[in-house]
Amino acid sequence: MTTPGRGGAAPAPAVLDLEDLGLDRGGHLLVERALAGLAPGERLAVSGRAPELAVHLRAWCRNQGHTLVDHPAPGSISGDEPGPPPAAAVTNGDRVEAWIVRGTAADDRWRGAQRTGAADPVRPGAVAETAASTWGVAARGALVEAGSPAFPFPLDHRSMVWTDDAPRYYRQAAAAQWDPATAVPWETPVDLPAEVEAAVIQVMTYLVENEQAALAVPARFLGRVHPHFREVVQVLAVQIADEARHVEVFTRRATLKGAELGRSSAGGQASLLTLLEEPDFALAHFLLSVLGEGTFLALLSFIERHAPDPVTAAVARLALADEARHVAFGMAHLGAVVTSDPGQRARLAAAIHRRHDALASTVGLNADVVDALVVLAAGSFTPRAVAEGFTRVQALEAEMADGRRRRLTRLGFSPGEAGALSALHTRNFM
Amino acid sequence: MATDGVLVMGAVAYDPKVVTIWEGFKDWFAGKGLGFDYVLYSNYDALVEALVAGQLDVAWNSPLAWVRAERLSRSGGGAVRAVAMRDTDCDLTSVVVVRSDGPVTQVEDLRGRRVGVGAVDSPQATLIPLSHLRSMGLAAGVDFDVVGHEIGVGKHGDHVGGEREAARALLDGRVDAACMIDGNHLLFSHEGTLAPGSTRILTQTPTYDHCNFTVGASAPGPLVERFTGLLLSMSYDDPEVRPLLDLEGLKAWRPGRTSGYGALALAVEEQGVYDDAGGLVRLP
Ligand SMILES: [Fe+2]
Ligand SMILES: [Fe+2]
Numbered sequence: 001m002t003t004p005g006r007g008g009a010a011p012a013p014a015v016l017d018l019e020d021l022g023l024d025r026g027g028h029l030l031v032e033r034a035l036a037g038l039a040p041g042e043r044l045a046v047s048g049r050a051p052e053l054a055v056h057l058r059a060w061c062r063n064q065g066h067t068l069v070d071h072p073a074p075g076s077i078s079g080d081e082p083g084p085p086p087a088a089a090v091t092n093g094d095r096v097e098a099w100i101v102r103g104t105a106a107d108d109r110w111r112g113a114q115r116t117g118a119a120d121p122v123r124p125g126a127v128a129e130t131a132a133s134t135w136g137v138a139a140r141g142a143l144v145e146a147g148s149p150a151f152p153f154p155l156d157h158r159s160m161v162w163t164d165d166a167p168r169y170y171r172q173a174a175a176a177q178w179d180p181a182t183a184v185p186w187e188t189p190v191d192l193p194a195e196v197e198a199a200v201i202q203v204m205t206y207l208v209e210n211e212q213a214a215l216a217v218p219a220r221f222l223g224r225v226h227p228h229f230r231e232v233v234q235v236l237a238v239q240i241a242d243e244a245r246h247v248e249v250f251t252r253r254a255t256l257k258g259a260e261l262g263r264s265s266a267g268g269q270a271s272l273l274t275l276l277e278e279p280d281f282a283l284a285h286f287l288l289s290v291l292g293e294g295t296f297l298a299l300l301s302f303i304e305r306h307a308p309d310p311v312t313a314a315v316a317r318l319a320l321a322d323e324a325r326h327v328a329f330g331m332a333h334l335g336a337v338v339t340s341d342p343g344q345r346a347r348l349a350a351a352i353h354r355r356h357d358a359l360a361s362t363v364g365l366n367a368d369v370v371d372a373l374v375v376l377a378a379g380s381f382t383p384r385a386v387a388e389g390f391t392r393v394q395a396l397e398a399e400m401a402d403g404r405r406r407r408l409t410r411l412g413f414s415p416g417e418a419g420a421l422s423a424l425h426t427r428n429f430m
Numbered sequence: 431m432a433t434d435g436v437l438v439m440g441a442v443a444y445d446p447k448v449v450t451i452w453e454g455f456k457d458w459f460a461g462k463g464l465g466f467d468y469v470l471y472s473n474y475d476a477l478v479e480a481l482v483a484g485q486l487d488v489a490w491n492s493p494l495a496w497v498r499a500e501r502l503s504r505s506g507g508g509a510v511r512a513v514a515m516r517d518t519d520c521d522l523t524s525v526v527v528v529r530s531d532g533p534v535t536q537v538e539d540l541r542g543r544r545v546g547v548g549a550v551d552s553p554q555a556t557l558i559p560l561s562h563l564r565s566m567g568l569a570a571g572v573d574f575d576v577v578g579h580e581i582g583v584g585k586h587g588d589h590v591g592g593e594r595e596a597a598r599a600l601l602d603g604r605v606d607a608a609c610m611i612d613g614n615h616l617l618f619s620h621e622g623t624l625a626p627g628s629t630r631i632l633t634q635t636p637t638y639d640h641c642n643f644t645v646g647a648s649a650p651g652p653l654v655e656r657f658t659g660l661l662l663s664m665s666y667d668d669p670e671v672r673p674l675l676d677l678e679g680l681k682a683w684r685p686g687r688t689s690g691y692g693a694l695a696l697a698v699e700e701q702g703v704y705d706d707a708g709g710l711v712r713l714p
Contacts, residue, residue, distance in 0.1 A: 024619035024626040052615065052631050055525055059613035062518050065666070065681035105681040108667035147669025 014038060015045045022050030023060050031057075031100070035066070040104040043069070045097070053096040065105030068098055112146035116228060121167050131156045131228035140228050153226035155281055159340050165332040166231035173238040173325055180249050183318055190256055190309040197257060199375035200312055203303065204254035205262035206369040207319075208247055210296070210430040213272040214326075215243035217288045221281045235329055242322040249315040256311060262372070267363030271428035274355045282337050282344070283351040289330025291352070292430040293323050294407050298400045299429055306377040306392065331407060338412050345412055349421055356424040365427040400429065436465035437653040439643075440477045441490040443470040444588035447677060454674045464656050473584030474498075474551075475710070482506065482708075487649035488513075488657065492586035493553045493640050493694050494703070500688075501708030508647030512686030513658045518679055519640035520690065523612045524559045526632045527600060527624075534606055537566045537633050544575045546596035546605030551703075552587025553694050554640070555596065559609035561697035562635040570701075577605050590614065597623050607632060639690025658685075 016034040021027040027050065034044050046057065061068045090097055118126035119141035126140070133150035155161050192200065218236045225233050254261055275292065278284040300320035307313035337344050370393060375381075378389030401422050408418035441448060452468040459466035469486065471477040474495040481489040482502045491499060496512065503510045526545070528534040534543065540563070548555025556578070560570045570576045579596045582589030593610040597618050600608040610618070615631070618624040643661070645654050661683040664671045675681060698704055702711045 022626065023616060024624075055523070055612050055631055055634055056616045058521075058523065059611075059616050062521070063613060065517065103681065105666050108665065108681075109672065111667040112669060145669070147672055 014043070016047070018046060018048030018050065018053065020049045022048070022052055023056035024050075024052065027053075027056075028060055031060070035100065035102045036106075038102045040102050040107060042102050044100045044102065046100060047095055047097045049094050050096070054091060054098065057096075057098050057100070061100055061103075065103035067101040067103060069101050109145065110143070113143050114146070115143050116140055121164070121231060127158060127162060128228060129158050131158075131226040135226070135228055137227050140230050153224060155221065155224045156226040156228070158229070159337070160281060161225050161229050161232045161333070163232075163329075163332040163336040165329070166229075166235055169325060169329045169332065170231045170234040170238065173235060173242070173322075176321065176325065177238070177241070178245070178318055180245050180252070184249055184252075184314045185310055186252070186256075188310050190311055192308050193380060195381055196308050196375060196379060197259070198262070199372040200308065201254045201259055202262035202368055202372035203376055204250045204312075205264065206268065206366055206372075207250040208254070208261075209264055209268065209272065210292075211243050211246040211250060211319075213275055213430060214288060214293065215240055215247065216276055217278075217284055218243075220276070221284065224281070232333075239322075239326055239329070242326070246319045246322070249318065253311055253315050263366070263368050265363070265366035265368065268366035268369070268428050270362040271359055271365070271426045272430060274358050274426075275430070278351065278355075280347075280351075282334065283347065285330050286334050286348050287351060287355060288430075289326050290334055290407050290411070291404060291425055293326045293330065294403055295400045295425065295429045296323055297327060298396060298403055302373070302392070302396045302399075303376065306379075306389075308376060308379050312376075327407075331410065334411055342412065348411070349413075349417065352421050352424050355426065359426055401425075435653075436467050437487050437650070437657050438467050438469060439488040439490060440469045440471055440480055440486040442474055442477055442492070442585055442588065443472060444582060444585045451674065451677050454677070458671065458674065459657075459660060462660050464653070464660060466657070474586050475584065478502065478708075481510070481644060481646045482508070484646060484648040487646055487654065489644045489646070491642055491644040492588065493638070493642075493691055494551060494557070494586045494698070496642055496644055496688075497691060497695055497698055498704050498708045499644050501704055501706060503647060503708075505707035510647060511645045512642035512688050513645050513654065514661045514683045514686050515639065515642040516678070516680035517682045517684050519642070520684060520687075521637040522554065522640055523637055524554050524562070524609060524635045525612055525615055526559055526563065526607050526609050526634075527597070527615060527629045528607045528632045529600060529603075530628055530630045532606065534632060537563065537568060540568055540574045540607055540632075542574065543606035544577050544604070545570070546577045546579065546599045546608040548578070548587050548592030548596055548609065549580050549583050549585070549589070550578055551583060551585075552592055553638075553697070554611040555587050555593045555609050557697040557701060557703070558635055558638060558693050561693065561700055562633065564700060566633065590617075594618065594623055597629075601628065636693060637690065638693045639687065642686045642688075 014034060014037065016030060018027050018030060021030065031046060038044060058068050116135045116138055117128050117140050119139065121127055131153070133153065133156065134148045135144050136148055136151040138144045219240050222233065222236045222240065225236065227233055275284065275288055278287055297320065300316045300323060304313050304316040304320060307316060334348070373393050374386065374389040377392040378385040404422035404425055405418045408421055409415060413421065441452060448470065456466050456468065471480070474492050477489050478491070478495045478499045480486050481499055489495065489499065499510045534540060547559065550556060560576065563570065568574055577599065579592040579599070581591035581595060593614050596605065596608040597610060599605045601624065612634070619626050662685065664675065664683055666672055666675055666681050705711050
């Protein structure tokens with residue numbers, strides 16, 4: 001398209017030659033592009049050799065809110081003097097020539113549209129304090145038409161969900177995905193004493209139900225986080241996928257020798273139910289990732305260290321690496337929460353108390369699991385080995401409590417508060 | 431009419447979206463303080479008869495329904511008025527399309543052949559194109575055979591199906607030419623019903639107008655004025671209004687005009703659709 005120089009009183013129209021391209025084969029894209037350079041009311045002269053061009057231009061203009069106007073005499077398309085009516089598009093030999101006056105519909109549609117921050121989270125103003133429900137599922141940074149439908153994403157405040165570390169955790173998580181089929185040496189022969197194999201199966205059975213809970217909790221919130229906070233949604237999505245793999249590999253280790261799975265106790269499930277019942281995202285994230293998964297870091301590390309076979313060691317090691325990321329993201333999120341509002345610490349403490357009270361009337365623990373951990377760490381049933389295993393599990397529990405205290409301290413609780421709150425954590429570990 | 435202070439409009443339910451459209455308008459009018467309700471009919475003849483009988487204040491009329499309403503009311507001594515129309519209903523044309531590789535290269539070549547049209551009561555795909563061919567010297571049923579595609583009869587061609595079937599019949603060789611509104615030739619090309627370049631436009635009708643809001647003789651003037659004023663005030667840059675305009679297929683309402691129905695009135699005469707008083711001559 002060219003814009004000829006302006007001569008005389010009336011500015012000459014911009015000119016577009018479509019050559020033999022018709023509107024039935026994408027010609028409207030060229031017309032739209034040429035019209036975009038004009039102000040409403042300005043004219044575009046269009047010419048071309050497509051046989052249906054005159055008919056299609058008329059229909060297209062009507063539909064788009066542009067006007068086809070009376071045309072100069074054939075052959076004088078770039079002339080300044082309008083020609084006589086009535087033809088809005090004329091045929092001059094095999095050439096069609098028409099004038100379009102740009103309408104306002106395209107501008108009208110985007111009046112009042114909103115730019116929704118920016119894709120790059122580091123740009124100033126990229127991540128809004130509040131994401132409007134009418135931004136819906138639009139990409140962060142997209143221009144959203146006014147009047148778009150409101151989506152029910154209740155977690156729409158930056159302070160509820162955001163941490164500046166989320167993009168980094170997402171990149172790490174995406175890079176650290178492993179394939180359960182190849183990451184575990186499934187073909188390695190495993191031939192343990194029956195009681196030790198049974199203990200491994202019991203521990204794996206326990207791990208699977210904990211992984212299911214760890215999958216269900218973020219899944220409950222995933223669809224409620226406003227997509228404006230894209231990286232948070234992405235981290236949660238990958239975390240859920242991580243838990244799905246953990247469920248898989250622990251199940252596969254448990255059934256490696258074809259035996260039945262172990263036991264699931266009412267007390268253990270009661271403890272996990274309280275995790276799923278927490279309706280507040282920050283509190284649920286705190287209970288799950290800071291306290292529960294934080295405690296699991298020590299547990300998985302223990303299982304890897306004392307695993308009686310390489311398959312058990314491998315599945316614990318792979319899950320441990322993922323869980324370390326889940327805990328780190330939980331710490332980053334909750335760190336942002338208490339930094340922006342120190343008063344939130346009282347709510348976190350209250351959540352621990354509530355969960356403790358809810359579990360006060362239950363055993364809150366699968367005793368079979370603790371015994372199984374002793375056997376797993378003992379490796380045999382000699383009194384000496386069992387004594388050694390028992391000592392190791394006691395050390396594990398101390399290590400777990402110590403880790404919880406450390407994390408609570410990092411979130412700004414005093415050492416005294418951290419110790420007291422850590423002691424209230426569920427005896428079921430997660 | 432029916433309820434005091436409420437303007438009652440009738441429309442034809444040619445598609446389920448009609449309910450969405452008029453519910454939306456009703457809400458919007460209510461927000462502007464205009465009591466508005468609507469009644470849906472399955473066909474335009476019943477709609478027009480209700481309008482002329484004073485059971486409705488306004489009808490959302492097809493052009494053929496306008497022609498009939500005008501005749502019925504004139505013979506009854508009343509007078510109907512067209513108060514508003516869509517920008518997209520002004521200055522339409524229809525085209526007669528043939529296969530690019532076929533033997534028909536000029537209108538005269540249609541002599542003795544089959545011309546596919548839409549529904550029998552479609553102004554754009556049947557009545558006006560046949561009248562146009564007649565003006566060029568070829569009478570339907572005499573100089574060529576007419577092959578109708580009766581989808582949604584009674585709905586005056588509002589359903590695009592008849593035109594699409596005519597286009598398919600052309601490609602299949604069941605007819606030698608097909609009649610359709612200009613925009614549908616472009617639509618059928620975009621959607622793939624007609625491959626680009628597979629058809630050629632044999633002839634194009636002069637411009638004509640399509641639907642309008644027709645006001646009955648007994649409609650309360652102030653309500654009609656408020657209704658018309660609100661319609662004309664609807665702006666495409668208003669996010670509340672835009673979805674309604676998009677659904678109804680317009681960018682702006684225009685004041686009603688009746689200068690664009692001459693071609694259709696002539697076609698009605700020639701093809702004997704209605705008598706002078708709007709009576710049904712040829713049952714559609
Ligand atoms: Fe996990
Ligand atoms: Fe986890």
